[in-house]
Every structure is written in structure tokens, then in C-alpha cells.
Amino acid sequence: MLKRRQFLGGLAAFSSSYLLAACGGGSGASSTGAAVSAAANVQALQNAAIGGASTNGATIPPAASLTDSNGAVWTLSGGVVYKNGAVAGVNYNVSLVLWFSNTIYHENSSGKFYAWSGSGWSACLDPRSARGTSPNGTTIPTGTYINDAVGRQWTVTNGVIYRDGVVAGINYGVALLLWYGGNMWHQNTSGQFYVWADVGAAGWLHATDPRIATAPVAGNFYGINGHFDYTYSPAQVVTMLKGLGMSTYRVGVSDDPTQLNAVSALAQAFQSAGMTLFVLINQGMTDASGNVLSGESVAYNQAYMVGSTVANRLKQYGVTMYECGNELTRQNSTILDFNQAGNTAADFNNANWPAMRGVMRGMLDGVRSVQPNAKCGINFCASDIGAADALWEGSQPDGTTGHPIVRWDITTWHNYEVYGDIFNIGTDGAGPGFDLPTYCKARYGVPFMITEWNTGPEQTQAYRATYITTQLTNLYQARKTHNIQSTMYYVLDSGNNTFGIVTAGVKSILPYAAFATFIAANADV
Structure with missing residues (x-):
């Protein structure tokens, strides 16, 4: 977590350059x-x-x-x-x-x-053009054309989609063209949906109808992050979360015995309380010297060992959900430029991609080897659908295909304020934005979790409280349409008044009250 906090400490520079x-x-x-x-x-x-x-x-x-x-x-x-x-x-x-x-x-x-x-x-758009962006949900038929948010005009002739008069990727037998959530979708005569990803020769990726509302299992929506080395006892952590009305606690662990002992004690306390411990397996893609692991097989084997060790230790205490890696797409070795939004695969390091993919696959397979029914998530940040799609499809940032695929049971995302509104998040070049949870719902077909969210560390407590209420309102309203299973605030206690809502057991009055008030008025049902 420390690296992420150091990164967020430089957001003044990032936020301005990100928009440019x-x-x-x-x-x-x-x-x-x-x-x-x-x-x-x-x-x-x-x-x-x-x-x-x-x-x-x-x-x-x-x-x-x-x-x-x-x-x-x-x-x-x-x-x-x-x-x-x-x-x-x-x-x-x-x-x-x-x-x-x-x-x-x-x-x-x-x-x-x-x-x-x-x-x-x-x-x-071209300001000289009479075109305006078509309303959300516009289709062909019934319309004869659709204008997207950057001024491109889309039409369908004899079952083929054209963009500004040129065939848009590989498509045929098109029965419906749809503009929805800031993306272009089509359905063919066999009923299969696709979304335009503007990547590769085909351009279109498999999806489901994005308009279908999908609700996750209730009971895990309200959550928060913590650390294994807090001075609070497991019972105290449970009491604090219950006092807020939260049910889910995200904590990171490696295969280090000290960490595993601490998280095992937390797992026992949460099991007894009927609450959910969401375990982040903290396995990176570099060795002790900071060098990227030498190849996909080496990375896979190391991560497999860690994943199986963690799951084997925690399964007896009722842990059933794991997040396999933390911000792996946002390391110096994986993102080419931190200013890029990550919505295209080309934003990522092609040479180090196999090591990252191997670590992800290894953790997933390691957990599943001892807990076949466990639910495993892969984590992304900013607008990293370029990374998510490449992993899901088995492709590299350079566009080559036929590589091992990575398939997860939960899509997890980090959404700090600087990244923008997750329902209208920017792309490379700042915009136009798109509805990221809708995209993920239709593309991957698994529950969506925001496992870290907050504003910047420099904000006042009053600002933070308002931000908490605003974000929870938006996320709560969307939870049953966008398949949002959980939202985990960062963090319970940050050791100071930057991110945490308590410090050494003392409540940060305004942020704490914002959470308690909202949760009391909006049940997770």
C-alpha cells in the first residue's frame, strides 16, 4: 500500500497532466x-x-x-x-x-x-459540424445514423456497420447498432453482442447487452480497507465496522508467516461475527532486488505457491473471496506512462506483460487448487480496460494474440477522485468519458467491486465528508443495475488525518459521521 500512497502524494502533478x-x-x-x-x-x-x-x-x-x-x-x-x-x-x-x-x-x-x-x-466534436452526440440508448434501427461523442457518424447498410463511410472493423450480419454508456455496441442476427474497442483489426469484442440491469448478491456493499499490522485487536476491528454498519473488510497478506498469523486471527473474528474478510494477496512481479521476474513460467510458479499457501491457511476460517494482486497494471514495469488513462492496450509495457500475466494466473490457479469454489478478483485502476481486455482475450499490448488468457470471478477497480467519475471516466486525452462499470458488466459478466476509493490526502475533513456522501449516493443508486457488489473505502486508519476515518481509535468526526449517517439511512438489501 505504501507505494500507492506515495503515488497519490504526487497527484497534483498527475491530475493536471492526466487531463492533457x-x-x-x-x-x-x-x-x-x-x-x-x-x-x-x-x-x-x-x-x-x-x-x-x-x-x-x-x-x-x-x-x-x-x-x-x-x-x-x-x-x-x-x-x-x-x-x-x-x-x-x-x-x-x-x-x-x-x-x-x-x-x-x-x-x-x-x-x-x-x-x-x-x-x-x-x-x-468539430465545432463547425452540425452533428451533436446522439442521445444515450439511440439505436439503428429505429434511427438511420448515430453520432458518437467525438463526432464520428455510424450507419448500417446491408448488415454492415460503417463509421464515417468506412467499414468499422470486421462485422457482418448486424441486426442492431446501439450507442450506450459512451460506447458503441452491436448485436448480430445470432443474438451475440459486441462492443467497439477500437483495437486490433477486428475492433469488436464479445459482450452482452449493456442495457440489462444486473444486481449482485446483497450484503457486502459497504466495506473498508485496513492493514494486518494495526495495533487494534481483531475484536476491536469487528466492533468498529459494526458500529459503522459495514460488513466487508479488505486486508492484504503475503505468504510471510507473521502476516498470515495476523490475518488468520482477523479471519476467525470475522467468521464468528458473520462478516466478510476480503483478502488481497500481495504478490508482486519483481524479485527481492526489484528486477522483473524472468518470464511467465517463473512468475506463474512463484505466484502459484503464494496463492495456494494463503488460501490453504485461510479457507478453514470461512474466507471465500480473494483479490489476486494490487495495482499490478500501475507499476513502473507495466504502465508506460502514468499520465495515460489505460483504455488502450498500447499504454502498457509489452516486454514485461508476460511476467505480470504469469503472476496473475499463478495466484488465481494457486487459490483455486485448494479452494475450487473461491471467488478471485483481478485489480485495475484509472481507465485500464485496455489492460483488462488484453488479459481477458489473451493478447499482448503489441496486438499479438494466442497468449494465455486470464479469467477472473470478480472485476475489482480502484477509483480515487483524481481518476474521475467512474460512471463517466475519461480516456487517453481526458475524454470523452464512458460508463466503466457498464462496460465491465457487459464485457466480463462477473460482479464489480471498487476495492479502493477516496479523495486526495490534501483535502479537508469537511471536503472528505461531502465526497463520501456524494460517492456513496452515486454508487448505491447504481449497485443493482451495474452489478456493483462492494465498495471499500481506503482506509480505516491511515495513522494521520489524510485517508483514515479513525486515528489511534479516535474518530475523524465529519468523515466518520458521513459514513455512519449514510449507511443507517440506506440498507444493503
Whole structure:
């Protein structure tokens, strides 16, 4: 957990760059655009001096520069947009810059538009187009076209789907096209649903109808995180959770005997109290020296041993749910750039992918070898559906297929405030957003858990209390439609007043009260 907390400590930098990432891509300016030509700058400055802002609708090209209403001069060189001679945010592969309705826009080589917010770029439609995003739930038939959130128009002709007049991936025999939850779905004449993932040659991945409401088993919705080395006794932990009305407690453990002894004592106390201990198996993908494990087989064997050891020790105490790994897709060795949202497989490290996959598979198989009926989860963060889909389908970040698949019984996610609204979470380039639990429900068909959530450590207790109430309201309302089985707040006691709702047994009055009040008024039934 310490690494995650250190990561969150740097969220001031992350939150700003995350919103800017991939405005047409994901990295900085290309070397060919290191400087704007002197002639362009001179001409731009002359234009600004002569007549103020450029004409509404002016573009580069054909113009050499644009001037906004504040007198700032915009130029394009080597596919990179410059403002007053400096690179404007994160952008590259730009083919067009537009001044329209007092806003600067750019279009990249993929045809996607972005608007300048004053500090960065946000995905949008072409402002000159009459197209607006189609209402959620629009279908063909009954409509004749659907406009998605980035201005692409989708049509169906003779059972084939077209996007802006071009066949969209591999598809045929299409009976229904659906815009729902920020994603495009289709159903073929055999009744099979697919979702557009914009990956690989096919583009379409197997799914179920995302409109079908799915409710998980009640009784585990309210939960919280803790640690095996608290000074609280197991009985005290049970009492604190009961006082709040919570039923589920997430705690991490490895195969270390000291940790296993502590978690075994917790498991016994929770079993006696009729409550749920959700066990995170803390197995990483590096050795003691911090080196990535050498290959998928080595990683698998090591994780198998740990998973089977933990499950064999805890099964006698009624533990039936495990989370196999913590934020493995968000390690230095797995994510190429922490600023990326993770919605495409290309955001991840191809060379180290087999080691990560081996660790995940090993833990899953290790647990199941001694507890065949146990429910095992795999954990993701931010918008990491690119990672989840690649693991589920047996593919690599480079697009190759035919690799071992990873199949889990519970989809688990971390959703801190900086990652955004999980029901409208951003993608590479900040947006447009999509409904992540709906996507997971339809793609993987298993219960969904948010195993860590909170705001940032710098927030006041009053802010934290309001955030708790707002988040619980949204999640509670969606629990029976989005298959949300549990939401586990981070954390019971953080040793200070950053994340925890108690410190050394003393309640953090406002956050604690926010939880207690909400749970008392909203039963988990």
C-alpha cells in the first residue's frame, strides 16, 4: 500500500497532466517540431499587431498563424501546435488548427478534435459540424445514423456497420447498432453482442447487452480497507465496522508467516461475527532486488505457491473471496506512462506483460487448487480496460494474440477522485468519458467491486465528508443495475488525518459521521 500512497502524494502533478495526456497521442512534441520557423513567428506577430483576432473559422493551413482574442499567436510546425512560440500543452500529429467561436481547436491525423481550455486540450466534436452526440440508448434501427461523442457518424447498410463511410472493423450480419454508456455496441442476427474497442483489426469484442440491469448478491456493499499490522485487536476491528454498519473488510497478506498469523486471527473474528474478510494477496512481479521476474513460467510458479499457501491457511476460517494482486497494471514495469488513462492496450509495457500475466494466473490457479469454489478478483485502476481486455482475450499490448488468457470471478477497480467519475471516466486525452462499470458488466459478466476509493490526502475533513456522501449516493443508486457488489473505502486508519476515518481509535468526526449517517439511512438489501 505504501507505494500507492506515495503515488497519490504526487497527484497534483498527475491530475493536471492526466487531463492533457494524448491530445492526439500521448507524449511530448516531436523532435522535428522543436522550434517554429522565424518567418512564421514574424508573420504571426505582424498579423496580431494589424487587426486583433483572426476571422472566425480561420485555419492553419492555409494560414501561417492564428491570433486569438487575447492576442496570443498560434502556429503549427512539424505536427505540433505552438502558442506564442511555446508548445501548447501535450499535442502532436496535428493536421489542422482552427479558430472558431473564440476558441482554439486542433484536429489530429486520426480526425479527432480537441479544444484549448486555457491550460490543456479536451476531446470534442468539430465545432463547425452540425452533428451533436446522439442521445444515450439511440439505436439503428429505429434511427438511420448515430453520432458518437467525438463526432464520428455510424450507419448500417446491408448488415454492415460503417463509421464515417468506412467499414468499422470486421462485422457482418448486424441486426442492431446501439450507442450506450459512451460506447458503441452491436448485436448480430445470432443474438451475440459486441462492443467497439477500437483495437486490433477486428475492433469488436464479445459482450452482452449493456442495457440489462444486473444486481449482485446483497450484503457486502459497504466495506473498508485496513492493514494486518494495526495495533487494534481483531475484536476491536469487528466492533468498529459494526458500529459503522459495514460488513466487508479488505486486508492484504503475503505468504510471510507473521502476516498470515495476523490475518488468520482477523479471519476467525470475522467468521464468528458473520462478516466478510476480503483478502488481497500481495504478490508482486519483481524479485527481492526489484528486477522483473524472468518470464511467465517463473512468475506463474512463484505466484502459484503464494496463492495456494494463503488460501490453504485461510479457507478453514470461512474466507471465500480473494483479490489476486494490487495495482499490478500501475507499476513502473507495466504502465508506460502514468499520465495515460489505460483504455488502450498500447499504454502498457509489452516486454514485461508476460511476467505480470504469469503472476496473475499463478495466484488465481494457486487459490483455486485448494479452494475450487473461491471467488478471485483481478485489480485495475484509472481507465485500464485496455489492460483488462488484453488479459481477458489473451493478447499482448503489441496486438499479438494466442497468449494465455486470464479469467477472473470478480472485476475489482480502484477509483480515487483524481481518476474521475467512474460512471463517466475519461480516456487517453481526458475524454470523452464512458460508463466503466457498464462496460465491465457487459464485457466480463462477473460482479464489480471498487476495492479502493477516496479523495486526495490534501483535502479537508469537511471536503472528505461531502465526497463520501456524494460517492456513496452515486454508487448505491447504481449497485443493482451495474452489478456493483462492494465498495471499500481506503482506509480505516491511515495513522494521520489524510485517508483514515479513525486515528489511534479516535474518530475523524465529519468523515466518520458521513459514513455512519449514510449507511443507517440506506440498507444493503
